Amino acid sequence: MAYRARLKEFDDVLDQEVIDLKKLKSLSFHGIPDDQGRRALCWRLLLNYLPTDKSQWPLFLQEKRQLYKQFIDEMVVMPGSQEGNGDVTEGDHPLSINPDSQWQTFFKDNEVLLQIDKDVRRLCPDISFFQQPTEFPCQEIVNSNDVKRLHTRVQRSVLKCANVERKGLGITKIALSIKKANEDYAPMTEGKEAHWEVVERILFLYAKLNPGQGYVQGMNEIIGPIYHAFACDPDITFREHAECDSFFCFTNLMSEIRDFFIKSLDETDHGINKMMSRMLVQLKNSDLDVWLKFQQLELKPQFYSFRWITLLLSQEFPLPDVLRIWDTLFSDESRFDFLIYVCCAMIVILRNKLLNGDFPSNLKLLQNFPPMDVQIILSKAVELSKQKN
Amino acid sequence: MAKKTYDLLFKLLLIGDSGVGKTCILFRFSDDAFTTTFISTIGIDFKIKTVELRGKKIKLQIWDTAGQERFHTITTSYYRGAMGIMLVYDITNEKSFENIVKWLRNIDEHANEDVEKMILGNKCDMSDKRTVSKERGETIAREHGIRFMETSAKANINIDKAFNDLAEAILDKTAGREPGDHVDRVLVDRKQQSNTSRSCCNN
Numbered sequence: 194m195a196y197r198a199r200l201k202e203f204d205d206v207l208d209q210e211v212i213d214l215k216k217l218k219s220l221s222f223h224g225i226p227d228d229q230g231r232r233a234l235c236w237r238l239l240l241n242y243l244p245t246d247k248s249q250w251p252l253f254l255q256e257k258r259q260l261y262k263q264f265i266d267e268m269v270v271m272p273g274s275q276e277g278n279g280d281v282t283e284g285d286h287p288l289s290i291n292p293d294s295q296w297q298t299f300f301k302d303n304e305v306l307l308q309i310d311k312d313v314r315r316l317c318p319d320i321s322f323f324q325q326p327t328e329f330p331c332q333e334i335v336n337s338n339d340v341k342r343l344h345t346r347v348q349r350s351v352l353k354c355a356n357v358e359r360k361g362l363g364i365t366k367i368a369l370s371i372k373k374a375n376e377d378y379a380p381m382t383e384g385k386e387a388h389w390e391v392v393e394r395i396l397f398l399y400a401k402l403n404p405g406q407g408y409v410q411g412m413n414e415i416i417g418p419i420y421h422a423f424a425c426d427p428d429i430t431f432r433e434h435a436e437c438d439s440f441f442c443f444t445n446l447m448s449e450i451r452d453f454f455i456k457s458l459d460e461t462d463h464g465i466n467k468m469m470s471r472m473l474v475q476l477k478n479s480d481l482d483v484w485l486k487f488q489q490l491e492l493k494p495q496f497y498s499f500r501w502i503t504l505l506l507s508q509e510f511p512l513p514d515v516l517r518i519w520d521t522l523f524s525d526e527s528r529f530d531f532l533i534y535v536c537c538a539m540i541v542i543l544r545n546k547l548l549n550g551d552f553p554s555n556l557k558l559l560q561n562f563p564p565m566d567v568q569i570i571l572s573k574a575v576e577l578s579k580q581k582n
Numbered sequence: 583m584a585k586k587t588y589d590l591l592f593k594l595l596l597i598g599d600s601g602v603g604k605t606c607i608l609f610r611f612s613d614d615a616f617t618t619t620f621i622s623t624i625g626i627d628f629k630i631k632t633v634e635l636r637g638k639k640i641k642l643q644i645w646d647t648a649g650q651e652r653f654h655t656i657t658t659s660y661y662r663g664a665m666g667i668m669l670v671y672d673i674t675n676e677k678s679f680e681n682i683v684k685w686l687r688n689i690d691e692h693a694n695e696d697v698e699k700m701i702l703g704n705k706c707d708m709s710d711k712r713t714v715s716k717e718r719g720e721t722i723a724r725e726h727g728i729r730f731m732e733t734s735a736k737a738n739i740n741i742d743k744a745f746n747d748l749a750e751a752i753l754d755k756t757a758g759r760e761p762g763d764h765v766d767r768v769l770v771d772r773k774q775q776s777n778t779s780r781s782c783c784n785n
C-alpha cells in the first residue's frame with residue numbers, strides 16, 4: 194500500500210543513527226504522516242531544534258527542559274509569588290524613577306501580558322482544543338491559589354494599581370481593562386490549566402527573552418499549530434514536554450521570520466514588503482493576465498498577502514490543512530522562498546473568478562480563501578516553481 | 583447593459599486600539615451577529631454592506647484595521663481613500679480612550695482633510711466595568727467637533743445608527759457638490775466601474 198510505503202520511508206530516515214536532514218526534507222516536503230507523532234518529531238528536526246545525531250538527544254533534551262524550567266521559575270513563578278506576598282512595592286515606591294525598579298518591569302510585563310492575554314483567548318476559535326485542560330500543567334503555577342497564573346496576574350495588578358498614574362516616563366496609566374469579555378474561557382479550577390494558558394506562558398517568556406521584539410500580534414498564530422502538534426503527540430515522553438519543546442521550536446522559527454513582525458525592518462531584504470513585492474513579481478511571471486487585472490483594480494498585495502506571509506498562511510486554512518502546508522514550508526531548502534509560490538498558486542487557482550471580479554469581490558475572495566483540497570494548491574505551487582521564466 | 587446595484591459608493595475605515603471591538607462592530611453591522619471568538623486582525627480586513635438612505639442605495643466599503651502599533655504603516659496607507667472614519671475606544675479601557683487623541687493625530691497626518699469622523703465608545707453593555715464616563719467621550723468629541731456615540735456590538739446598541747449617521751454625513755457633503763463633481767469623488771474610479779459592468783454583460 195502506498196501509505197504503508199510512505200510510513201516506511203519516513204521510518205527508514207528516522208531510524209538512522211544520524212538523521213539525513215536533506216533526505217528528511219525531501220520526504221516531508223510532500224507531507225508528513227499524522228501517525229505516531231511523526232509530524233512532531235520531524236518538525237523538531239526541520240526547525241533545527243533536535244540535533245541530527247540521535248545519540249545526543251537524551252542529554253540535549255534534558256538540558257533544554259531544565260533551562261525552560263529555569264525560565265519559568267525566574268520569570269513567572271518568582272515574580273508571581275513576590276507579588277502574592279505583596280512585596281513588589283517593598284522599598285520600591287511605584288513612583289520611583291529608578292529604571293531597575295521592580296515596578297517598572299512589572300508595569301511593562303503587564304502591558305505585554307494584556308495583549309497576549311487578549312490574543313491567546315482568541316486563538317483557533319473553531320476548535321475547542323485550546324480551551325481544554327492540559328494533562329501536564331505547570332504544578333507550581335496551578336497550585337498557587339491562582340496567584341502565579343499569568344492571566345490572573347494581569348487582572349489583579351490592574352485592580353491594585355488602578356490609581357497609579359505616571360506620565361512622561363514611558364509609563365502611562367495602566368490600561369484598565371479588567372474585564373475579559375470571554376465567558377467561553379471559564380477559568381480552570383485549582384490544579385488545572387487550559388492549553389491557552391500554556392500558550393500564553395510560552396509567548397510571555399518569548400517576549401521577556403526577546404525584549405527588542407516583545408510580543409506582536411500574530412505570533413500567537415505561529416505558536417498555535419506547533420504547540421498543537423506537539424501536545425497531541427501520542428508518545429507521552431514527548432507530549433509531556435510539549436510546552437518546552439514548542440517554545441524552543443517557536444524561537445527557532447521566529448529567528449527566521451522575525452523580520453515580518455518588526456515594523457522598522459519592513460523595507461529590508463527579509464522584511465514583509467520585500468516578500469510581498471517578490472510575490473507580485475512572481476505573479477507577473479506566472480500569470481500576466483491576473484497581474485494586469487490587479488494592476489487595473491489597484492488591488493495591492495498588502496490587502497491580502499500581508500497576512501498570508503506574516504502568518505505563514507495559518508489564518509487562511511483550517512488547522513489540519515495548516516499543518517500539512519507547514520510540512521512543506523518547513524522542508525523548503527531555502528526557507529521561506531516556497532511560500533511565495535504557494536501564495537501565487539492560491540491566486541492562480543482562482544484566476545477565472547478573479548479575472549471576472551471587481552475590486553470588492555476579488556478582495557473578499559482573497560481575504561476569505563474558499564475551502565479546497567490544499568494538495569491542489571501545493572501541487573500548483575510546485576508547478577509554478579518549476580516553470581522557466 | 584447591466585444595472586448598477588447601487589447609486590453611491592462610500593469608503594469607511596475603522597480604527598482604534600487592539601481589542602476595543604472594531605471587528606465585532608463591523609461583524610454586527612454586516613452580519614447582524616456577535617461572537618466573542620474573533621481572532622485578532624492582522625493587517626486589514628474588508629466588508630461590504632449596502633444601505634438605503636434618502637431613496638439612494640449606498641454601498642459601504644468598510645475597512646477594518648489592526649489596532650497594534652506594528653501594523654500602523656500598512657493601515658495608515660488606507661486613510662487616504664477613506665471618506666469616513668470611525669474611531670473606536672473601549673469604555674472599560676482607559677488607555678484606549680486616551681489613545682483617541684493619538685488616532686486623531688494619525689487622521690490629520692494621513693487622511694483627506696474633509697474626511698467625516700465619528701468617535702465610538704464601545705462595550706457600553708458592560709456598565710459595571712466602565713472606567714470612561716459618557717461625559718468624557720462627549721467632551722473630547724465636542725472639542726474636536728466630531729460626532730460621538732456609545733455602542734455595544736454585543737447588545738446591538740447604536741451599531742446601525744452609527745454607520746447610518748456617518749453615511750448620512752458623507753451624503754450631505756457630497757450632495758452639496760456639483761453633480762459632475764461628486765461622481766468623481768464618490769465612485770472609486772471610472773476604470774473599475776466600467777469594468778464591473780462589462781464583466782456583468784459577459785456573464
Ligand SMILES: Nc1nc2c(ncn2[C@@H]2O[C@H](COP(=O)(O)OP(=O)(O)OP(=O)(O)O)[C@@H](O)[C@H]2O)c(=O)[nH]1
Pocket residue numbers: 374375410598599600601602603604605606607617618619620621622623624647648649650704705706707708733734735736737
Ligand atoms: N461586552 C462586550 N464585549 C465586546 C464588545 N465588542 C467586542 N467585545 C469583545 O472584545 C474583544 C475584542 O474584540 P475585537 O472586535 O476582536 O477587537 P478589535 O478592535 O478588532 O481588535 P484588533 O483586531 O486586535 O485590533 C472580543 O473578545 C469581543 O468579544 C461589546 O460591545 N461588548
Ligand SMILES: [Mg+2]
Pocket residue numbers: 604605606621622623646647648
Ligand atoms: Mg479586529
